[in-house]
Amino acid sequence: MIPRHLIFAGAVMLVAVFSLGIYAGRMRGRVTHVEARADTRPVAPPAAGPTESVTLYVAYDDPGILRVQRVDVALPSARQQRAEEVLRALLEIYLSKNSPHPLPLGADLRAVYLVTPGIAIIDVNAVFANGHRSGILEEELTVASMIQTLTANIPDILRVKILVEGRDRETLAGHADLSDFYDAGAVSQLAGQLQ
Amino acid sequence: MAAGSADEKRIAIYGATTNYTLPVTDRNGHEYVGLVEIIEPLGGVNSHTDGLHWKIRYNSVEADFINGKTRAKIHGKEFELASPFVLEGGRGLVPIPSLSGLLPRMIGTPVSLNESSRRLFIGNVATHFTAQLNRTTPERLVINFTAPVNPTIATEPGRLRMVFHREPLVGPSSPTLSFEDKTIPSATYSENNGTAEIDVTSSAPLMASFSNEGHAITITAASQTPASSASAAPPASPTPPAAPAAGTAPPPAPPLVARHFFAVLDASHGGDDTGVALTPVLLERDVTLALTRRLRQELESRGISTLLLRDTDGGLTLDQRAIFTNTAHAVIYIALHAASDGRGVRVYTALLPAGEGNNGPFIAWDMAQDRFLPASQLAAQGVAAELQKRQIQVRTLAAPLRPLNNVSAAAIAVEVAPPTTDAKDLSLPAYQQNVVNALANGIVSVRDRLGAAR
Secondary structure, rough: OOOHHHHHHHHHHHHHHHHHHHHHHHHHHHHHHHHHHHOOOOOOOOOOEEEEEHHHHHHHHEOOEEEEEEEEEEEOHHHHHHHHHHHHHHHHOOOOOOOOOOOOOOOEEEEEEEEOOOEEEEEHHHHHHHHHOOOOHHHOHHHHHHHHHHHHOOOOOOOEEEEOOOOOEEEOOOOOOOOOEEHOOOOOOOHHHOO | EEEOOOOOOOEEOOOOOEEEEEEEEEEEEEEEEEHHHHHHOOOEEEEEEOOOOOEEEEOOEEEEEEEOOOOOEEEEEEEOOOOOEEEEEEEEEEEEEHHHHHHHHOOOOOOOEOOOOEEEEEEOOOOEEEEEHHHHHOOEEEEOOOOOOEEEEEEEEOOOEEEEEOOOOOOOOEEEOOOOOOOEEEEEEEEOEEEEEEEEEOOEEEEEEEEHHOEEEEEEEOOOOOHHHHHHOOEEEEEOOOOOOOEOOOOOOOOOOOOOOOOOEEEEEEOOOOOEEOOOEEEEEHHHHHHHHHHHHHHOOOOOOOOOOOOOOOOOOHHHHHHHHHHOOOOOEEEEEEEEOOEEEEEEEOOOOOOOOOOOOEEEEHHOOOOHHHHHHHHHHHHHHHHHHHOOOOEEEEOOOOHHHOOOOOOEEEOOOOOOHHHHHHOOOOHHHHHHHHHHHHHHHHHHHHHHHH
């Protein structure tokens, strides 16, 4: 016959093993959750070049306007890379903690292509569009701020097209038209209305 | 689908604050109508599907229907439908004969249903009339109504027809009124397909005029014309609805190949495109539909003919919306949107893309709005001015919003945000009504200039 104290000891050990198992399982789940939320995209290397002052047209959801903001950004000499850095400076504000116009976590600029004569193509990633808030004004503020910021800092851009993951898309998030080229002059007038 | 066909089966609903018509669906030999569509204009309503069950909530009243079953439960009590409940694509259809028993349980107000003509009266809203013939020279038949009316008036040899699409008109005890007069011997009241009609028979051409702010219509026999002229008159040529104080109704117009509408109303989104989720249970596509139905009512009550591009939950592509609008040759296109951010109303005109431009008679699809932009801006200003009068916060902006740039008419988009910080207040009937009243007044204020621009 097994002594009573051994039975108790065995039972205590079994409870301890089960408890540790449950605890370990929960800890593992928490780690997985944290990993999933973390942004694991490769970080673009900081641009090399002298720091310059650029003009950003920053959207403010409340009260639905664009505000001009000057920031210092390290800009490379190549025109295309300069365009990308200017827009990245704008997106950095939108992705910051106290963003005046929040974009979804993981929203990013893939590239800006400058095509002669006077055509710029902005290519954003799928998260940018798929996670964008829907609404005429919200979407319009995003489009107008990006195009106006681009044309204010990179001269001789007359028409701008926005692609998502390199492809045409009908609207940004159900409202703002992305199917056509934007006229830089018309957007400049719109930016005036929005200020 | 575009709503406006005269052949389509419809049911008219007359309430204390709004009147509207809805399409009727035939299933297994029975007539059905969407329950949400009936109740929605009366106030906030939610519905959801749970397997075969379809549940609807209006204020504190909940009802549970089962697809294919006649037995339903309303506010915890059993209710028997006249024919099985139909659930199609998340839309709950109830048999029309059951409305007189079902609706009072849902909305707590007695209703009166004329099943054969499909006219439903919620509460005591009926408009009555009396007719009196004055034996002057020429004879004058004066019809007095207990509320303002604005029927569509058409003349044809031997009679004048007044069709009441929106008014809760009810007839006299006898449908035929005899005047024992050679020139205007009688008038007949009838109802059909959600409308009421008064036919006045005559041996001479008749003219109608409104007076007493729409409470009276006077029908006058014109001086006798040669019989050959009368017999050559065009058959049943409807005149556009006139404003109550419009004076004498215009003479018969030439036969129209297709009806032309002044305003095309577009409830944005629809179908799988739900638009913005304004709250967890309030979708932009549903709010826009409710707003559009109210706007139709208000415009038509002001004598402006309208075509709804979407009167159900179905969806249309942006191109289809522009094509329907352009083929209707409307004077103005109005798209309704809703938003949860900000407050008040934003009125948009097209931000034209960097297109190739129009080339002589050939109009580029993306630039069709180009030559109508001044008219669109005029309409936006008219609407904004009326919204401001009602202390509703308003902004006018350009927007890259299709199909505005594809429309070959004045075109505006109206984005309605809530009156408070709470997005669910967008569904408040009083707020919606205040906004659409301002929109309708704004359109009326620029109607003549828009028509001239057209």
